[in-house]
Amino acid sequence: MFDETDFDALFRSIRNQKVLIIGDVMIDSYLWGKVRRVSPEAPVPIVSGIMEENRLGGAANVALNIKSMGAVPILCSVIGRDERGSVFLELLEEQNLTDVGIQVDETRVTTQKTRVISGYQHLLRVDEEMENELSTRMQEHFIEIILNLMETGGIDSIIFQDYDKGVITPNIISRVVRLARELRIPVLVDPKFRNFNRYMDVTLFKPNFKELINGVETDLEKGDFEKIAEVAEQFRRKQNHQIVMVTLSDKGILVAEEGTHHHLPAQVRDITDVSGAGDTVVALSALCYSAGLTPPQIASVANLAGGQVCERSGVVPVEHNLLLEECKKLFTDSPQGIA
DSSP states (O other), X not given: OOOHHHHHHHXXXXXXXXXXXXXXXXEEEEEXXXXXXXXXXSSXXXXXXXXXXXXXXXXXXXXXXXXXXXXXXXXXEEEESSHHHHHHHHHHHXXXXXXXXXXXXXXXXXXXXXXXXXXXXXXXXXXXXXXSOOOHHHHHHHHHHHHHHHHHSOXXXXXXXXXXXXXXXXXXXXXXXXXXXXXXXXXXXXXXXXXXXXXXXXXXXXXXXHHHHHHTTOOOOTTOHHHHHHHHHHHHHHHTOSEEEEEOGGGOEEEEETTEEEEEOOOOOOOOOOTTHHHXXXXXXHHHHHTTOOHHHHHHHHHHHHHHHTTSSSSOOOOHHHHHHHHHHHHHHOGGGOO
16 A cells, blocks of 8 residues: 555656667657638538647657656667658657667658647548568567667666557567566567467556457457456466556556456546557556556556546646656545555
């Protein structure tokens, strides 16, 4: 059980951590405007007064969440040698994030997701991307970079942030997990669909509800927590994971470990945009695990953090001070809130 002093100590200890993030990066581009009329050419809204903004997205948003908590992220990914790749590197520099783990591949394009938004209404998204796996040659070069960082970088935890864009492959997964076990570095996974069953022997596996039912090929009700826990536990044993944490959007988070499970309800919030909440949850899970919290405690803090970013428009990282205040308030108002 925490008290307020413990939360202060927890957040201070997080600042000493170094997290390696492996996965698909992208540019989240926003076109902000106003809709005042419908087009005479087709029944579609006309957006005017456009303001454009580019942000770091995908695995890079995980890095921003780690940085926002005061810890040190090292991002490992592959981008294209294109204009968007140059923009991505500029965004990294603006955020004072290292590019030591970023590789450039002339055969690939840099992923960009462009969202058209009027007020708080998301009207349209345009994705420019490629989803084929890295070439064998690029995989070997990329693995060499990652393994070197693992052996020399003083890494406290590793996150696989998988968006099915081809940067994470079965070969990369197996090589990284094998060395991580030798070095006793915890590995956390935010999976997508393609590699769902390729991850074995990881510390914490964090699918959302849709990813879970797709990955295990079953049909579940989101509110049937006992059945979800049973499926999560079966999957955990099959894949030899230590912890399976299932995010359930408005139904909260369910965490399963050996012999037990816990469901934590979502906090009541004014939801504006759920984009990027999974990035925040896995980032806080990695930090809290390395800080020594139990699985229910990890889920409690990650649950708060994921809900917090949903109150803001667009993909944004967690706010350190606000999360600290919310953790203290949850404990004060409901001692059962943090298990």
